[in-house]
Amino acid sequence: MARHASRTRGVTALTLSEIGSRVAGAAESGRALRIAGRGSWLEAGAPVAAGETLSLAAYSGIVDYVPGDLTITVRAGTPLGEIAAATAEHGQWLPLDPPGSPDGSIGATVATGSYGPLASAFGRPRDQVLGLEAVTGTGEVITVGSRVVKNVAGFDLTRLLVGSWGTLGVITQITLRLRARSDVERTAAVAVPARGPKLAAALATVRNARLAPLALELLSPEVAEGVGLRGGTVLLARLGGNDESVNAQLAELASLGESITASDGCWERLRALDAEMTATLRFSTPLTDLPILWDALADVSVGDHLILRHATVMRGIVRCLVRTPAGAAPPAPDSLAAVARPLESARLIPERLGAMWSRLAPSSVNDPISRRVKEAFDPANVLNPGILGAAQ
Amino acid sequence: MSLNAEPARPPGGDYTLDAGLARTLAEIVGEKHVLSRQSQLLVYNSDGLPGYRRQPSLAVFPGTRDEVIEVVRALHAVGAPFVPRGAGTGLSGGALADGIVLLGLNRLKQIISIDVENRTATVEPGVVNLHLNRALGPKGLLYAPDPSSQAACTIGGNVAENAGGPHCLKYGVTLNHILAVTVVLPNGSVVTLGDEVGDHAGYDLVGAFVGSEGCFGVAIEITVRLTRAPEAVRTMLADFLTIDGGARATSAIVASGMVPAALEFLDGPTTRVVESSIYAAGYPTDAEAILLVELDGLVDGIDVDVERVKRICMDAGARNVRVARDDAERLKLWQGRKKAFGAMGRLAPHLVVQDAVIPRTKIPEILAAIHGISQKYGVLVCNIFHAGDGNLHPNIPYNADDAEQSERVHQAMREIMGVCIAAGGTITGEHGVGLDKIGYMEKIFTPNSLAAMCRLREVFDPERRINPGKVVPLHSCREWHATPAGRGE
Structure with a gap:
C-alpha cells in the first residue's frame, strides 16, 4: 500500500541534536527550560520557574504515514490540524479533540495528556500513543514503545512520558494509532433536565441505553448556547456506524428527550470555547457521582465570573470553565476555592489555571515514587520545573 | 543470543x-x-x-x-x-x-467488589480472568482482555504482562482497562497507584506498572474498568486457498471503518493440526488461510456489516464465508482458535512460540518470508495470529532432546524475528520479554533507551531484588551505572 502522497519534510529549523544540546547545556548550567509546543496554551499548568523557552514549533511535520497501517509518526511541533488534513484524505482520523484550536501541537496535547469528548469512545492520549522519542533531562535521546499497534517490549516509558507535562523529557516525535472513519456520522442533541434527581435519572438511562456513541457530552445552557444550540441543558451526541445502526441510535436518543437541531460544527465550537475562558478545571468522578458534581458546580458563584460546565458522560469527566466578563480582572484564586473542591469523590485535574494552580490544587508529583521518577529522568530539575506543582 | x-x-x-x-x-x-x-x-x-x-x-x-x-x-x-x-x-x-x-499469588482469589453502575471491579491478583467474567456475566458486564489462557490465567498475571487476546482489536489491551493498583514494593512498603475514579493528575504510574513483568512490585489489589456486554455478536469463518487472499481481506476489513471485535488468522498447517485434534472446529483442511471475524455491538445494523465483511472476503478471493448460526457453533469456531497451542502439543513435545507485531500492510510479505525460512531449515511453522493488530504468533513444534533439530528450529526462529524487526515491528505484542526475548531487546532499543528502562525499574526496586535478570539485559543497566552522570543522585 502506498505511503501518504504528500509526506511532508516539515520545518527543519530545529534538529534533534540541537534539542539534545539545549537540554544537556541546561542540565550542566542548571538553567531551567520552559518546554513549549506551538505556544498556544502557555498559561496551562502551574507557573514555571525558567528563564529560557525551548519551543518545539519549529520541529514539525509528518515523518511517516502508511494509511494501510493506520498509524502515523509525527514530530512534536506538528499542528493537530495538519494531522487531521493528511488523515482525512484517506478516510481516517486521529480521534483526539482536546480543548483549543487545530493550530495546537500534537506534542503539547500528548505531553499534557489532553483530550476532549471523543475520549468517550477512543480513550485518552495514553490509549492512543504507540511510541515516542524524547530527550531526557540529561540531554539523552530515548526511543520507547514502537511504531506498531501492539507492543509490550520493555518497561513502559511511553505511558510515563505521556501526560508528564514535559517534566521527564522533551517529547520530540510521536507514533499514534489512527482510526478509519465510519461510513455514516451524525451529530444529534436532546434537551435533558437541568439538574437534580431528574437529571441523575436521565443520565442513568443514557448510560444503559442502546447507544454506542463516539462522543456523548452534557452541556450546561451557556455552553449549549456557545456551540449554537438553544434549549437549556443539552445532551450532544456524535454517532457513527452504518445507516441502520446510526438511525436506530438516533431514534433511541430521541426517546430520551426533546430533539434539538445540531450539526457537526458544534464539536469544533466546543473546543474553541476554551479561548474565551480565564480558567479551566477538569474533574474526574465516578459515573454515578457525575450528576451530584454537576449540581454542586452549578451552585458555586464567583462574583461576576460565569461558571460554565460540560461533561463527558461515559467517562465521568466534568469540565468547569470560568468566563470573566469583558474588562473585569481574573478571579482571585481564593474565590475559586469552592469550585476546586466541590465533592469528596471528585478528582481535580487542573487544565488552564496558571498562577491559581498552586493555591487550588496540591502538587500532583509530591509522592515518593513521583519524586524519584523525576530524579531519575531530570536529575538537574531543568525541565518545566514546578508545572505540576512543586515537589517538596 | x-x-x-x-x-x-x-x-x-x-x-x-x-x-x-x-x-x-x-x-x-x-x-x-x-x-x-x-x-x-x-x-x-x-x-x-x-x-x-x-x-x-x-x-x-x-x-x-x-x-x-x-x-x-x-x-x-x-x-x-x-x-x-x-x-x-x-x-x-x-x-x-x-x-x-x-x-x-494464586491463593488470593477474592473478587473484592463489583460496582455495576460505575462499571468497575476490584479484585485480588489471583482471581482467574474467566472467573471474573463468570461473575460479571449475569450483570451484563465483562472484563474485556481475553488471553487464550483465560480459563487459568490470573488478573495479577495479566497486569504484569499487559496481556492481550483476540478481542483486544476493538477493546484494547490490559493497560486500557486498569484504573488502580495497590502494590507492595520490594522494600515492603505499600502504595496505591492510580485512582478508581479514572483520570487523575500526576504521572501515569499505573501505565508504567502495567506490563512491568513483576519487576516493580507485587500487585495485591487491582481495580479494573468493566465493559457492557454487547447486545449482538456475529462470528464468521472465511477460508482462502492462498495466504495472500487472507492477508488482503484483513487489510480491507481494517480499512473499512468497521472495527471487528476480533480478526484472527490461522494458516494451513495450523488449521490441519487443529482439525486432527480433539479441538476440531470444522475448519476446512485444504485452505491455506482461514479468517475468524467477529463483529459485535448493537443488533441494529450488525447484519449489514456481516454482509459487508462477507463481500470484502469474497472480493479478496475467499472460497466461502460461513456465519455461525448459533452460540454453539460460535463457541466451536473459537474453541479451535483458543486451543490451537494445545493441539500443536500433539505434534511434538516442545514448542517455540513467538509474538512479534508487524505493520499490518507487511503481513503478506512477512508470511511469505516465514514460509521461505521454514523451507530453508526444514521446520514446520504454524502461523496463528491476531491479524487485525498485526500480532503474529509463528510457532514451531519440535523435540528439544534432538540437538540437531533444536538448532535448526532456533536458527529459523531467529531469522523470522529478524525479518519482523527489519519490517519495523516489535518483538512482543502481548507475551512479554521475560527470559525468552531478552536477547532481542538490543535489536529494537538503543543503549540509552534500555538504560532509561533500568532507571525506571530502580525507582521501584533499587536493590533489583524482584524478578532479577528479566526484561532488560543486565549489562544495559551496568553500562548506565558506569557513567557517573547517568546516576542522577
Missing part, C-alpha cells in the same frame, strides 16, 4: 538462601504454604512456554493481602530476591525463579 536454549543465568542464581527464611515464612502463611523440598518445587520449574527449566529454592503462597505484605517484608529483611507468580501460564519464562524465592 539464545532462545529456549539456555540463556545466561539470572543473577539470582548466586544467591544463598537464608537458613531461617522458610521458618519465618511458615510463621506468616502456615507450614503447608511454604515449599522447600526439591520434589515439591519441581512443578514450579516452568511456565506456559516449554523449553525453560528453572527451579526455585523456596516457594511461598500467602493467603491474604496482609500476608503478602508480611512475606515481602520478611524477604526484604534478609535481602532475598524473589519472583512473583500468578497461574504460571505466561509464555516468556517471566515467572521462573532460578534458585531464589517464588512468591505465588
Whole structure:
C-alpha cells in the first residue's frame, strides 16, 4: 500500500541534536527550560520557574504515514490540524479533540495528556500513543514503545512520558494509532433536565441505553448556547456506524428527550470555547457521582465570573470553565476555592489555571515514587520545573 | 543470543538462601504454604512456554493481602530476591525463579467488589480472568482482555504482562482497562497507584506498572474498568486457498471503518493440526488461510456489516464465508482458535512460540518470508495470529532432546524475528520479554533507551531484588551505572 502522497519534510529549523544540546547545556548550567509546543496554551499548568523557552514549533511535520497501517509518526511541533488534513484524505482520523484550536501541537496535547469528548469512545492520549522519542533531562535521546499497534517490549516509558507535562523529557516525535472513519456520522442533541434527581435519572438511562456513541457530552445552557444550540441543558451526541445502526441510535436518543437541531460544527465550537475562558478545571468522578458534581458546580458563584460546565458522560469527566466578563480582572484564586473542591469523590485535574494552580490544587508529583521518577529522568530539575506543582 | 536454549543465568542464581527464611515464612502463611523440598518445587520449574527449566529454592503462597505484605517484608529483611507468580501460564519464562524465592499469588482469589453502575471491579491478583467474567456475566458486564489462557490465567498475571487476546482489536489491551493498583514494593512498603475514579493528575504510574513483568512490585489489589456486554455478536469463518487472499481481506476489513471485535488468522498447517485434534472446529483442511471475524455491538445494523465483511472476503478471493448460526457453533469456531497451542502439543513435545507485531500492510510479505525460512531449515511453522493488530504468533513444534533439530528450529526462529524487526515491528505484542526475548531487546532499543528502562525499574526496586535478570539485559543497566552522570543522585 502506498505511503501518504504528500509526506511532508516539515520545518527543519530545529534538529534533534540541537534539542539534545539545549537540554544537556541546561542540565550542566542548571538553567531551567520552559518546554513549549506551538505556544498556544502557555498559561496551562502551574507557573514555571525558567528563564529560557525551548519551543518545539519549529520541529514539525509528518515523518511517516502508511494509511494501510493506520498509524502515523509525527514530530512534536506538528499542528493537530495538519494531522487531521493528511488523515482525512484517506478516510481516517486521529480521534483526539482536546480543548483549543487545530493550530495546537500534537506534542503539547500528548505531553499534557489532553483530550476532549471523543475520549468517550477512543480513550485518552495514553490509549492512543504507540511510541515516542524524547530527550531526557540529561540531554539523552530515548526511543520507547514502537511504531506498531501492539507492543509490550520493555518497561513502559511511553505511558510515563505521556501526560508528564514535559517534566521527564522533551517529547520530540510521536507514533499514534489512527482510526478509519465510519461510513455514516451524525451529530444529534436532546434537551435533558437541568439538574437534580431528574437529571441523575436521565443520565442513568443514557448510560444503559442502546447507544454506542463516539462522543456523548452534557452541556450546561451557556455552553449549549456557545456551540449554537438553544434549549437549556443539552445532551450532544456524535454517532457513527452504518445507516441502520446510526438511525436506530438516533431514534433511541430521541426517546430520551426533546430533539434539538445540531450539526457537526458544534464539536469544533466546543473546543474553541476554551479561548474565551480565564480558567479551566477538569474533574474526574465516578459515573454515578457525575450528576451530584454537576449540581454542586452549578451552585458555586464567583462574583461576576460565569461558571460554565460540560461533561463527558461515559467517562465521568466534568469540565468547569470560568468566563470573566469583558474588562473585569481574573478571579482571585481564593474565590475559586469552592469550585476546586466541590465533592469528596471528585478528582481535580487542573487544565488552564496558571498562577491559581498552586493555591487550588496540591502538587500532583509530591509522592515518593513521583519524586524519584523525576530524579531519575531530570536529575538537574531543568525541565518545566514546578508545572505540576512543586515537589517538596 | 539464545532462545529456549539456555540463556545466561539470572543473577539470582548466586544467591544463598537464608537458613531461617522458610521458618519465618511458615510463621506468616502456615507450614503447608511454604515449599522447600526439591520434589515439591519441581512443578514450579516452568511456565506456559516449554523449553525453560528453572527451579526455585523456596516457594511461598500467602493467603491474604496482609500476608503478602508480611512475606515481602520478611524477604526484604534478609535481602532475598524473589519472583512473583500468578497461574504460571505466561509464555516468556517471566515467572521462573532460578534458585531464589517464588512468591505465588494464586491463593488470593477474592473478587473484592463489583460496582455495576460505575462499571468497575476490584479484585485480588489471583482471581482467574474467566472467573471474573463468570461473575460479571449475569450483570451484563465483562472484563474485556481475553488471553487464550483465560480459563487459568490470573488478573495479577495479566497486569504484569499487559496481556492481550483476540478481542483486544476493538477493546484494547490490559493497560486500557486498569484504573488502580495497590502494590507492595520490594522494600515492603505499600502504595496505591492510580485512582478508581479514572483520570487523575500526576504521572501515569499505573501505565508504567502495567506490563512491568513483576519487576516493580507485587500487585495485591487491582481495580479494573468493566465493559457492557454487547447486545449482538456475529462470528464468521472465511477460508482462502492462498495466504495472500487472507492477508488482503484483513487489510480491507481494517480499512473499512468497521472495527471487528476480533480478526484472527490461522494458516494451513495450523488449521490441519487443529482439525486432527480433539479441538476440531470444522475448519476446512485444504485452505491455506482461514479468517475468524467477529463483529459485535448493537443488533441494529450488525447484519449489514456481516454482509459487508462477507463481500470484502469474497472480493479478496475467499472460497466461502460461513456465519455461525448459533452460540454453539460460535463457541466451536473459537474453541479451535483458543486451543490451537494445545493441539500443536500433539505434534511434538516442545514448542517455540513467538509474538512479534508487524505493520499490518507487511503481513503478506512477512508470511511469505516465514514460509521461505521454514523451507530453508526444514521446520514446520504454524502461523496463528491476531491479524487485525498485526500480532503474529509463528510457532514451531519440535523435540528439544534432538540437538540437531533444536538448532535448526532456533536458527529459523531467529531469522523470522529478524525479518519482523527489519519490517519495523516489535518483538512482543502481548507475551512479554521475560527470559525468552531478552536477547532481542538490543535489536529494537538503543543503549540509552534500555538504560532509561533500568532507571525506571530502580525507582521501584533499587536493590533489583524482584524478578532479577528479566526484561532488560543486565549489562544495559551496568553500562548506565558506569557513567557517573547517568546516576542522577
